[in-house]
Amino acid sequence: MFRFIVRRLLQLIPTLFGLSILLFIWLRRLPGGPETAILGERGTPEMRAAIRHNLGLDEPVLVQYGRFVRRMIRLDLGTSISTKREVTTEFLQRFPGTVELTITAMVIAIGIGIPLGYLAARRRGRLLDHMSVGGSLIGICIPVFFLAYILKAIFSENLGWFPSSGRQDPTLGATRITNFFVLDGLMTREWDAAADALWHLILPGIALASIPLAIIVRITRASVLEVLNEDFVRTAEAKGLTENVVRRRHVLRNSLLPVVTSIGLLTGGLLSGAVLTETVFAFSGIGAFVAEAISQRDYPVLMGFIMIIAVVYVLVNLIVDLSYSLIDPRVRVR
Amino acid sequence: MRASRPKVAIAAVAVAALAVAGCAESNREEGSSGSSKDTLVFGVAGDAKVLDPTMASDGESLRVARQMFETLVRPEEGGTKVSPGLAESWTPDAAGTTWTFKLRSGVKFHDGTDFNADAVCVNFNRWFNAKGLMQSPDVTAYWQDIMGGFAANEDDTLPPSLFKSCTATDPTTVDLAFTRVSSKIPAALMLPSFSIHSPKALQDYDASNVSGSADDIKYPAYATGHPTGTGPFKFKSWDVPNKTLTLERNEDYWGDKAKLKSLIFKTISDENARKQALRSGDIQGYDLVGPADVEPLKNEGFNLLTRPAFNILYLAINQKGNPKLADLKVRQALAHAINRQALVDSKLPPGAQVAVNFFPDTVEGWNGDVTKYDYDVEKAKALLAEAGASDLTLRFHYPTEVTRPYMPNPKDLFELVSADLQAAGIKIEAIPLKWSPDYLNATTSGNKHDIHFLGWTGDYGDGYNFIGTFFDRQKDEWGFNNPALFEKFKQADSTADQAAKVALYKELNADIMNFLPGVPISHAPPAIVFGKDVTGVKASPLTDERFSSAEFKS
Numbered sequence: 001m002f003r004f005i006v007r008r009l010l011q012l013i014p015t016l017f018g019l020s021i022l023l024f025i026w027l028r029r030l031p032g033g034p035e036t037a038i039l040g041e042r043g044t045p046e047m048r049a050a051i052r053h054n055l056g057l058d059e060p061v062l063v064q065y066g067r068f069v070r071r072m073i074r075l076d077l078g079t080s081i082s083t084k085r086e087v088t089t090e091f092l093q094r095f096p097g098t099v100e101l102t103i104t105a106m107v108i109a110i111g112i113g114i115p116l117g118y119l120a121a122r123r124r125g126r127l128l129d130h131m132s133v134g135g136s137l138i139g140i141c142i143p144v145f146f147l148a149y150i151l152k153a154i155f156s157e158n159l160g161w162f163p164s165s166g167r168q169d170p171t172l173g174a175t176r177i178t179n180f181f182v183l184d185g186l187m188t189r190e191w192d193a194a195a196d197a198l199w200h201l202i203l204p205g206i207a208l209a210s211i212p213l214a215i216i217v218r219i220t221r222a223s224v225l226e227v228l229n230e231d232f233v234r235t236a237e238a239k240g241l242t243e244n245v246v247r248r249r250h251v252l253r254n255s256l257l258p259v260v261t262s263i264g265l266l267t268g269g270l271l272s273g274a275v276l277t278e279t280v281f282a283f284s285g286i287g288a289f290v291a292e293a294i295s296q297r298d299y300p301v302l303m304g305f306i307m308i309i310a311v312v313y314v315l316v317n318l319i320v321d322l323s324y325s326l327i328d329p330r331v332r333v334r
Numbered sequence: 335m336r337a338s339r340p341k342v343a344i345a346a347v348a349v350a351a352l353a354v355a356g357c358a359e360s361n362r363e364e365g366s367s368g369s370s371k372d373t374l375v376f377g378v379a380g381d382a383k384v385l386d387p388t389m390a391s392d393g394e395s396l397r398v399a400r401q402m403f404e405t406l407v408r409p410e411e412g413g414t415k416v417s418p419g420l421a422e423s424w425t426p427d428a429a430g431t432t433w434t435f436k437l438r439s440g441v442k443f444h445d446g447t448d449f450n451a452d453a454v455c456v457n458f459n460r461w462f463n464a465k466g467l468m469q470s471p472d473v474t475a476y477w478q479d480i481m482g483g484f485a486a487n488e489d490d491t492l493p494p495s496l497f498k499s500c501t502a503t504d505p506t507t508v509d510l511a512f513t514r515v516s517s518k519i520p521a522a523l524m525l526p527s528f529s530i531h532s533p534k535a536l537q538d539y540d541a542s543n544v545s546g547s548a549d550d551i552k553y554p555a556y557a558t559g560h561p562t563g564t565g566p567f568k569f570k571s572w573d574v575p576n577k578t579l580t581l582e583r584n585e586d587y588w589g590d591k592a593k594l595k596s597l598i599f600k601t602i603s604d605e606n607a608r609k610q611a612l613r614s615g616d617i618q619g620y621d622l623v624g625p626a627d628v629e630p631l632k633n634e635g636f637n638l639l640t641r642p643a644f645n646i647l648y649l650a651i652n653q654k655g656n657p658k659l660a661d662l663k664v665r666q667a668l669a670h671a672i673n674r675q676a677l678v679d680s681k682l683p684p685g686a687q688v689a690v691n692f693f694p695d696t697v698e699g700w701n702g703d704v705t706k707y708d709y710d711v712e713k714a715k716a717l718l719a720e721a722g723a724s725d726l727t728l729r730f731h732y733p734t735e736v737t738r739p740y741m742p743n744p745k746d747l748f749e750l751v752s753a754d755l756q757a758a759g760i761k762i763e764a765i766p767l768k769w770s771p772d773y774l775n776a777t778t779s780g781n782k783h784d785i786h787f788l789g790w791t792g793d794y795g796d797g798y799n800f801i802g803t804f805f806d807r808q809k810d811e812w813g814f815n816n817p818a819l820f821e822k823f824k825q826a827d828s829t830a831d832q833a834a835k836v837a838l839y840k841e842l843n844a845d846i847m848n849f850l851p852g853v854p855i856s857h858a859p860p861a862i863v864f865g866k867d868v869t870g871v872k873a874s875p876l877t878d879e880r881f882s883s884a885e886f887k888s
Contacts, residue, residue, distance in 0.1 A: 032775045038391075038472050045779055045810060046491060050471045054548040067549075079546060083383055084553045093575045149606065156614035164614040165607055170578035170598045171373050177358045179575045186351060188360035282602035282611070284577045292603075295768070300550075 001322070008318050012311060019310055020072070020303065024065050027299050033057055034081045037296040055081065068303065077304035082296045087304035091286065095308075096179040097167055098285035100197075101277070102270040104205030109212035110263065117220025117259075118252060124225065132217055139214030148207040148280040155203060165282035168197045204281040208274050212266040219262050223255035230254070256327055264320030268313040371886040372595035374868065375578075377608045377620030381601045382579055385569065386541060386557035387526040388461065391475040393877060396526045397621075398599060401581055401881055402444075403529030403563030406435050406454070407520050411880060412872040414644065414696060414795025416521055420449065420530055420564065421508075430515040430830025431498075437506040441588045443532035444568040451502030456533040458500040458510065460542055467544040467551055476527035476793075480518050515830040521796040524876075535562035566592040566882035577601040592882035593870065605737070612636065612863065618886075619864035621877075625683035625742040628861050637864040640685050643694050643857035644875035645740035646800060647789040649751065650777065650852040654813030655784035658723045665850045667717035668785070669707035671758035672751055674855055676709075681746050682858045689854035691843045693800035696875060697792070698832075699839025704847035714758040727761040731777050731786035736769035739860040740789035747787060778811045787855075794876065797839040798827060805851060812851045819845060 035051035036043060052058050056067070071078055077087035120132040156164035168174055168181050174193035177184045182201075185194025227233065228251060236246045273287025286305060293301040380394045387399035408419035421435035441449040461477050463485045469492070471478055482493035496518070498511040512519060522528070531541070539556035546552040556562075561569050566589070567581035579599045583592045600617055602608045608620040609627055613634075623631065623638070632638045651668065653660040674688045691700055718724050732748035733741075741747065745766070752762045765783075767773040777786040788811070793799050798806075806823035808815050822845065826838035862873055870883040 031772050035472075036774045039475075040774065043774065043778065047471050048779075050489065050491060054470050054472070056549040079550050079552055083381075084551050085558075086552075097575060149610070152607075152610045152614070156616075157610055160614060163616050165377075165602050165611040165616050166578070166600060167576050170375060170573065170576060170580065170600060171596075173362050173571075173580075175358070175360045175362055176573065176575065181576075183354065184358075187354050187358040188362075189355060190360050190362060193362075279604050280607055282577065282600070282604065282607050284575055288603065 005318065005322075008314070008321075012314055015314070016307055016310060020068070020307060021065070023303055023306055024061070024068065027297075027302055028061050028064075030297065032297060034297040034299065037298075038082070072307075077307075078300035080293075080301045081298045082293075082301075087300050090289070090301060091305060091308055093179055094284055094286045094289050096181075097283060098271060098273055098278075098287065100167075100180060100182060100201055101204055101208060101274065101283060101285060102267060104201040105208035105212060105270060106263070106267055108205055108209040109216050109266070113213045113216030114220050114256075114259065117217040118224050118255075120217065121221045121224035121228065129221075132221070136214035136217045139210045139217075142210065143276075144207055144210065144274075145276040145280050147210055148204070148277060151203050151207055152280075162203045163200050164203070167200050167284055168193065169200075172196060200283075204277050204283050207281075208270065208277045212263075212270070215262060215266065216259060220255065220259050223258050224251060227251050227255040253327065257324065260320060260323060260327060264317055264323075268316040271312050271316065272309045371888070372593075373598065374594050374596075374619065374881065374884055374886075375598045375600050375617045376881070377602045377611055377617040378599050379601070379603055379605075379608075379622050381574070381577060382572075382599070384553055384557050385559070385561040385572070386531075386553075387529045388477070388531075388541075389473050389544075389553065389557055390527065391472075394599075394601075397877065397879075398579060398581070399526040399529060399561070399563075400565075400878055401567040401597065402561055402565045402569055403526060403531070404565050405526065405528050405530065406437075406523050408524050409795065409874065409876050409878055412874055413642075414792070414875055416524060416795070419524075420454075424520055426519075426830060431513070432509055432511045433520060434503075435508045435510065437508060438588065439506050441564050442586055443535070443564055444562045444584060445532050445535050446586075447532050447534045449530065449564055450505045451508040452505075453533050454508045454530055455500035455502050456536070457528075457530050458497065460531075460536060462495065462497050462500075464542065467546070467548065468542055470544070470548060470551065473544055473551065476525055480522045480525070480527075515828045517796055517798040517802070517827045517829070517835055521794045521799075524794050529563055532562040535560055564588070566590075566880075567597055570596070587882075590882070593885035594881065597881050597884075612865065618868050619862070619871075621862045622737070622739075623861040623863050624737070625858075625861075628683050631863055635866045637866060637868055639862050639864070639871065639873035640683075640859045641862065641873040641877070642696055642875040643685070643687065643859040644696060645789055645791040645860075646689055646692055646694065646857060647740040647747075647787065647855045648689070648692065648852045649855055650783075650786050650788055650811055651850075652781060652783050652785070652811065652813040653851075654781040654810075656726070656728060658721070658726055659728075659784060660814070661721045661723065662850065663717045663721040664723050664726065665853075666707065667714040667721070667723075667758065668755065668760075669850060669853045670710045670717065671714035671760070672754045672853060672855070673709040674853075677747065677750050678856050681743060681750060682856055683742065683861060686856055686858040689856050690847075691801075692804060692846060692852075692854050693792070693797055693843075694857040697795055697797050697800065699797040699836045699843065701840040701843040704844045705850075706847075707850075707853070711754075711758050718759060724759060725761075726759075727763060728755070728784040729763045729765055729782070730755075731765045731767060731773065731783050733769040733773040733787070734766045736773075738789060739791050740856070740858050741787060742858065744787060778809070780810060781813060792876070797836075797842075798823075801839070801842055801846060802827065805846060814851055816849060819849065 035048040039047055079086050080090055116132050120129040123129050152164045155162045172193050174190055175188045177187055181197035182194050185197055233250055236250050273285055273290055275287040275291045278285045278288040290305050378394050382395040382398045383392050384390050384395050390396055405419045406421040407416050410417040421437050423436045424433055426433050443449055469484055469488050481496045483495045496512050496516055498513045501509040539560040540554045541556035543554045566584055566587045568584045570580040570582045572579045581597045583595050602611055605624050611617045612620055651659050651665055658664050678686045678688050730752055733744045756762055767776055777783050802823055807820055822842055826835055829835040867887045869887055870885045871879050
């Protein structure tokens, strides 16, 4: 298993190298540059040229790329053109929000999705089955931002149960340690701050969970249906095992493999940032920041964030692969 | 018995939670929790970029700076006129190149040090003597815009400095000398970029040490965490992960102390999200209210303020784009073809006006007695025929995914104007582009653009800041060369006498409307909104709202 992990991590190096070249070419081919975003209406051609010159953007692309690689080898991702803060700092200030939101969304999606998919399969063709299949279709089709506005209109504006924006009530003046707000609240025993941060996660978590939930319901249902027809299930029932044992040990466990794969992919996707959810809930994560960086042509932020996201994605999938062996003893990673 | 996996998992989580609980120190102040009626959370569209206004050019940084810092002169509350700030009075010498400022006494910086004439000179000398990356155009944008260059320019393309020297003649008197007479003085000194900082804090936090390399600029500690001014609020904390910036009342303020104990700026980039946050009580006010939300919010009882319009939306005409556009008759035809009144009535917020000049009538030098171009399709057609341009096709650029204070909905405006032009027989090739950077690039450089929308929000109350910015030299945006016009601009800029300068602005406005380099369309008043129980803030055309007078009605 150790060798498997090392091999997978070594594969990251060529992946990142290739990705950096593609990204560099793509970014430099985008029309316009950061100078226009910086200056806005106030720019003159001379001012734009001066900024391009200062940023080294008037040099050959190869020279610029060389500089980037030299920095990257030292694990220095440079500073943001628009905020002048280090890209690594920017990432560490925003990624925890994305992780908290992802965990919330996946807890909701898995906690509801797997039982619902399982029940739908067991009651195939009945009302619950139709409702969950239809419901998951709506879950996939409904635009996330629309769902977000509806959730806010009902639960924030009208009922006033949940906050409509941000990660925490700023008047609490909470202490920041890791930038994982819930964790920080626990660590510093600021219980109200932890609870408030958790409270802020509910609505965006639900909005973000809608698509993964729908996918998990469908995959679980299909997988359970397939397993239910397997010979070993009939054998288990025939030898007199209780229904409970058959369900838990034989059906559910065997149907989870494809579900876990899709959970891994979905989690990796959510960790790369949810632009719409973050924007609509004014939630400080990496998605909205990257989107903003594209319009600002903030090259260092784009390069840095996308490279780190790629690493995270690979790591999540590595964990998923490793978890197969926990669920299915036949699978051994080598 | 083996414990089941779920039980093990739950136990593990519980142990982990216990382990982290209390493992770090809380640095929260007692009594800081729980919002009450002395904290205002205000929703803004973007994060501030930097806390030292010297280095800021974005509106959000400047808004924060305006609460913490003060300038020698400042706009009258709710207006644009130059009025006393840290200086009580000011007079130019006979030549108009040296200005003497009489300073307020008894003023202290947030760090307890005294404000005086020496402090003013430390600040001006800091800007003037900027070195290295401090001379970068994206670090000291406004200094360079107003003053040109520095004591020792490190880049040949920088112009010589307008600022010459600062002399403290006594603790409350300071002389600012300039290399020539300029229309910008004293009005430009109202800009937050000319805020007076505590000399001690500047030194303690290494404020001028912009480090890194040109493509990798790093702000000094002062600019990211230690701004120290004289204003009614002082800096408390900047919580980047939560997108909030907190200021607290300056208990030692020389004037009327702020009524709020804390003022929090919270970034909510989405316009609808800001509105929902206001309605749900997350925030007690926000800026950049959508034109469509103005009436509904007012009807719901929110305290909606309309700023006097201090902007211009124009249709730019590039005379190098299509050669036909160099013909005055064709430009006149465009002006006659557009029904500007209908546009203002249907697409702009209440209170918007059709523009007669390229600046609003709140600015001195506005001239109502200029050539006007009433909506008249037949006249437009006749003019086009006269110019032999009846089969004119124009590339019409408009921006997408953007709202500007002067242009709330570019696509709607484009549809209206292009329908008007088509009615006059002009064929339109629509070119929608993303605002930043594509649109701005395409319309202000090269010559692939024929007509496009653009506009301007004034920095300070002087006409040159509008028309001078547009027309005082050859620009790719307009593609014309008019030496007589440029010469008159130079004359206006170097006239010290206010009355004579205003007279020249009036002449310039008349000349511009005869030459018609573009069509001024409208002035739109942007709105700002506060909660139902928040009062005391006066809307400012310069977005210089003073939160120190905000309070909650009990």
